[in-house]
Amino acid sequence: MPVRIVENKENKTVTAFLSGEIDHHGAKKMREEIDRAIDENLPSLLVLDFGEVSFMDSSGIGLVMGRYKKMRDLDGRVFVQNPSMHIKKVMRLAGLDKLAGIGDSSRKGVQP
Amino acid sequence: MKVLNEMKITFPSKSVNEGYARLAVAAFASQLDPPVDELADVKTAVSEAVTNCIVHAYPDKVGKIEICARIFENGEFYVKVKDYGCGIEDVKKAMEPLFTTCKNGERAGLGFAVMESFMDKLSVRSKVGRGTCVVMRKKFSQRG
Ligand SMILES: Nc1ncnc2c1ncn2[C@@H]1O[C@H](COP(=O)(O)OP(=O)(O)OP(=O)(O)O)[C@@H](O)[C@H]1O
Ligand SMILES: [Mg+2]
Numbered sequence: 001m002p003v004r005i006v007e008n009k010e011n012k013t014v015t016a017f018l019s020g021e022i023d024h025h026g027a028k029k030m031r032e033e034i035d036r037a038i039d040e041n042l043p044s045l046l047v048l049d050f051g052e053v054s055f056m057d058s059s060g061i062g063l064v065m066g067r068y069k070k071m072r073d074l075d076g077r078v079f080v081q082n083p084s085m086h087i088k089k090v091m092r093l094a095g096l097d098k099l100a101g102i103g104d105s106s107r108k109g110v111q112p
Numbered sequence: 113m114k115v116l117n118e119m120k121i122t123f124p125s126k127s128v129n130e131g132y133a134r135l136a137v138a139a140f141a142s143q144l145d146p147p148v149d150e151l152a153d154v155k156t157a158v159s160e161a162v163t164n165c166i167v168h169a170y171p172d173k174v175g176k177i178e179i180c181a182r183i184f185e186n187g188e189f190y191v192k193v194k195d196y197g198c199g200i201e202d203v204k205k206a207m208e209p210l211f212t213t214c215k216n217g218e219r220a221g222l223g224f225a226v227m228e229s230f231m232d233k234l235s236v237r238s239k240v241g242r243g244t245c246v247v248m249r250k251k252f253s254q255r256g
Contacts, residue, residue, distance in 0.1 A: 024163045025127035031218065055134075055152070057159040061220040069217070086152045093229055094222055 002026055003033045007041050014043040019052035022060035031063055035070065044076045048100075051082035060087070061094040068099050079103065114185040117143065124174045125166045125195070133179060134158045140181050141189050146252035153230035154189070154250060160223040161193035161246045168213070169197025169244060187251060194245045200238040207236065 004017040014037045018030060038046065046067060050056075068078050078100040083091060091097060119140045123129045134155040141154050158179075165177045175197055182190040200206045207228070212221030228234045231248040238244040 021131060023127075023130045023159055024167060025130045027218075055155065055159075057156050057163065058220050058222045058226050059163065061222055062218045065220055066218050085149065086156075089149075090156065090226065093226060094220055 003030050005033065005037045007037065007043075009041070012041070012044040013047060014038060014041050014045075015047040015049060017049045017052065021055040022053055022063065023055070023057055024059040027059040027063050031066065034067060038067070038070060038074070042074060043071075044074070045079060046071050046076060047079045047081055049081050050084070050087050053084070053087060056087050056090055058090070058094070061090065061096060064091070064096055064100060065094070068096075077101070113188070115182050116185055117183045118180065120178070120180045122176060122178050125170045125177050125197075126174060127163075127166055129177075130159055130162055130166065133162045133177070137179060137181050137191055141183075141191075144183060144187060144189060144252050146189075150250070150252050154191070157227045157230045157248055158191060158193065160226050161248070164223055164246075165193065165195040165197065165244070167219070169195040169199075171198070189250050189252065190247070191249075192245065192247045194243065196243040199240040199242055200236070200244055201240055203236050203238050 002018065002020050006015045016034045016037065020026065022030065048064065064080065071078050080100050080102045082104055083102060091102065121136055123133065137158045138151055138155045141151060162177060169175065175195060178194045180192045184190065205211055207224040209225040210221040212219045227248060231250045233249040235247045236244065
């Protein structure tokens with residue numbers, strides 16, 4: 001499973017734990033699963049966890065940007081957690097750090 | 113400059129081959145014993161070039177993609193990704209960051225920007241109706 005979704009109704013938060021390689025081939029399925037969870041829960045915070053993602057190219061940027069737009073339409077926010085050095089580098093190039101919060105601390109649960 | 117080693121692969125433009133292509137090139141490049149992060153740069157750049165062939169060059173059909181990688185005597189790594197698809201009308205414009213012809217909003221228009229910033233050199237030649245050829249070069253830093 002490339003995406004594991006955890007819904008927290010009280011906090012109005014959806015967390016998507018992504019794993020494996022995010023490229024054009026794999027992004028569509030991930031996108032669809034995350035969007036289904038957003039549509040069902042209408043959360044105010046979407047957390048994308050990249051802890052288990054080993055590779056990402058600009059298709060991953062498209063994935064984050066698309067979810068950012070969707071959450072913005074709901075007046076919600078996106079938080080990217082646990083990206084590796086490589087993934088941070090790709091995200092910085094796209095200026096994603098300016099759109100979504102990016103952080104490391106996942107172990108305490110959901111933030112910020 | 114003398115070529116010390118060379119590899120060539122040809123495969124159909126099916127998206128399942130994106131992973132194969134970047135891994136094959138990275139495996140070849142590992143002969144130069146590059147630092148892990150620089151090998152990830154090569155993987156990412158190749159993934160961008162190959163994805164562009166699949167998404168843009170052959171939008172409604174399956175076509176041929178060719179990759180040639182070389183190792184030069186001076187330690188430079190070279191990789192060429194070539195398609196025989198629709199071609200690019202205005203290469204300069206296509207290479208501008210955030211430029212995309214994709215309509216569904218799921219592409220960032222950053223593929224060329226990634227190739228440019230993750231590799232040392234990038235050159236793109238294209239002819240409408242004939243295809244596109246992307247050449248990238250990188251000199252890995254010495255580990256040590
Ligand atoms: N091999 C190709 N054949 C035909 N057109 C291409 C090719 N490569 C790129 N293009 C054109 O150049 C544009 C920019 O490419 P680039 O990779 O920078 O962005 P993108 O593919 O649209 O989005 P992203 O790579 O961020 O998912 C594309 O939208 C497409 O119009
Ligand atoms: Mg692209």
